[in-house]
């Protein structure tokens with residue numbers, strides 16, 4: 087089993103100013119730099135000063151406009167000789183693009199997320215597009231993750247709330263993994279389960295749960311990294327993705343206005359947690375309430391008809407993937423519960 091984990095991991099305020107220093111200390115002085123759209127205006131100055139002061143040469147700099155595989159391959163095979171590392175600064179699209187370009191060139195990738203709307207930035211895969219269709223491509227877990235929590239604190243709260251929704255889904259994903267173990271004998275990796283759950287537990291017990299609190303953000307970012315590591319250890323996405331992710335993927339196709347990944351996944355976790363009769367469901371609801379996640383959904387509820395259709399369609403998203411939705415009558419029971427329980431009245435419209 088070949089397990090890779092990020093060697094360079096800095097999560098605290100003002101890390102952007104030290105990016106150059108971190109790169110040099112890890113032996114990189116010739117890098118390819120990729121920014122997400124609009125990100126250079128936001129943090130480009132800090133990055134530039136930090137790279138210049140450490141005498142890092144940027145051999146190629148580009149703004150990533152999308153995550154189409156064909157486009158990324160063109161960029162990847164055109165990297166100048168002697169490039170030592172790929173640095174991707176931005177949201178999910180830029181980081182996934184950087185991860186894939188690095189993977190194709192067998193170069194280490196340093197992910198510098200400026201928003202944390204899901205756990206993709208530290209996962210071993212990359213969410214890309216082929217002919218407009220979303221696919222999960224193989225990539226390597228980043229060599230480095232550098233997060234400036236002051237930048238995250240200044241990002242739109244919806245992004246961070248989405249990340250929290252993606253994190254809280256670990257409870258549902260792991261409950262499904264255990265179900266699959268008992269129902270089909272699918273192997274479970276105890277270490278992967280432990281790191282996924284313990285990292286979420288850290289933020290659950292943190293007294294302040296505000297999306298602009300630097301201490302809380304540090305725990306959220308750390309847990310998102312650990313979710314990626316849990317997937318790497320498991321060799322699959324099992325610890326991070328169960329029935330709640332299947333519902334979210336189905337909703338994305340069915341809804342006229344899909345939401346951010348973690349928003350959909352967070353709401354779906356409330357549903358699957360009920361079905362799993364999972365003891366952590368109260369904790370899930372508590373965290374989603376205290377962070378403002380539920381208030382944000384109530385202000386703009388998900389589409390009820392699309393959500394119910396997504397529950398029905400979810401098992402066919404990944405045939406053979408055993409989850410609580412594979413159990414007899416699970417889908418009907420959940421549909422009735424959503425119709426009856428007042429909790430759902432203002433989360434779906």
Ligand SMILES: [Zn+2]
Nearest residue numbers: 204205252351
């Ligand atoms: Zn996710």
